[in-house]
Amino acid sequence: MESSFSYNVMSYPTKFFLQTHPDRLASIAAWFGMEPPTVGKCRFLELGCGNGSNLVSHAFNLPDAEFVGVDLSEKHIRHAKESAQELNLLNLKFYELDVMKMTVEEFGKFDYIIAHGLFSWIPSFVREKVLSLYREMLTPNGVGYISYNAYPGAHLRDMLRNMMRFYTQNISEPMEKVGNAISFLSFLAENTSATKTYQPILRDELMRHSRHDATAIFHDDLADNYQPFYFHEFASQLEKNGLQFLSEAELQAMSINSFSPEARNFLDSFDDPVQREQYRDFLSGRVFRQTLFCHREITLNRQVEHSVLNKFLLSSPIRPQSDKPELAANKVEKFVGTTGTGFEIDHSLTKAALLHLGKIWGQAISFPELLQAAKRMLEEQGLTDENWETRFNEAGAIFFQICFNTSIIELHLHHPQYNAEISDMPEVNRLSRWQLRYSDLVTTLFNKYMKIDDPVSRRLLELLDGTHNRAELSAQISEFIETNIEQENKREMLDNLPNWLDESLFKLARTGMFVS
Known part of the structure; x- marks a missing residue:
């Protein structure tokens, strides 16, 4: 695997992957005829769990399920353990461990196993070990998830990646390396003489990188270990390990509605789902896959009604x-x-x-x-x-x-119980307040993102700690708007504050974010 040192020096950014939630995995499995393990009482493993943010979110909302995270980085696992302890998540355990040393005898079997952002960034011998763990550790009706960069679309990113790595080959400090890589990409995008096809590709990649954290660029685009796959290659690796393709983690990623009638007829001519998906990738230029799979012995229903x-x-x-x-x-x-x-x-x-x-x-x-x-x-x-x-x-x-x-x-398949009432002193759950420390995204009880990207909304969530009534909330938000020199349209916001507060509390209540 890539040295743990690089992740200890520059940690991977905080992420919550809604598409890895056990309810999502179970629902898609049920769509294709499986009888997946009960979400609320499942055992769930994440390989390469990073700083644990993804598992913390899942474990908080599924207190009767058991979650385990494994990562090679000491810095990641230390942060993950601190988070689990702060939120008192007794159903969540983290281990600083190389996956090469994992055994089913030590960890047992799991109903759901995921590896997000790992498979394309590890050496081939580690990939073989990872797939063997899925074979050995998945329960009979269990569901696996692996994300990876995919060809043919990844060929374009390979080109840019190789250029950036060449330009920064003598730079070791991570932030300096990323800064120089992006500057060089910007230089290429503005100064290339090939404007018809090449320049748009460069500019698209520059725009994509502008939306990413420097840490993500360092680990995803400048890493030593990197290998995309054609889908049929990944499916072949599954087959060698007694596993079979189930679906993508988003059903619409398998839809062919956006293609021309001729392309749809072409894709419909394939009964083999692996061939169909591979040709779909050829037609769409797919760059990234989030593939679900299960044991080969499972009979899947591909003729869903x-x-x-x-x-x-x-x-x-x-x-x-x-x-x-x-x-x-x-x-x-x-x-x-x-x-x-x-x-x-x-x-x-x-x-x-x-x-x-x-x-x-x-x-x-x-x-x-x-x-x-x-x-x-x-x-x-x-x-x-x-x-x-x-x-x-x-x-x-x-x-x-x-x-x-x-x-x-x-x-x-899982329907969480929640409190839809707004109490006299409303209190947002601890998970949401914890997530706001690291991101402008919080996850709702129903496995959806809620973006808290304006300072007034963020301030409201900070105040919703169970110690303020509605009048106090209104007064403190009003004071915050008055004293926040960066806030635009202050007069308009103050005039609309009662309605805004009502709507905000209602939105939080109906997404299950208040403490029962």
């Missing part, structure tokens, strides 16, 4: 673009997610179901219950139907496509 939705709880922040959406048939309404992307629907029952799903955001609901709620909504508006079963089937087919082709609706 919309009845699969009955297995799940659904949640979504989806909302209609219109302030007054019309639910009548043949009236097209656009629904959008938090990023503004969305789709148009004219099916009455589906529109009502999406409307209800967005209204209860923060909660999860079974698909049959969702359809019944939508039916009641339509009937209350005088929109009846003589054949509700047909409408239910039609809505199921539409929801199936939405769930597979977009990320707007989340599927769950």
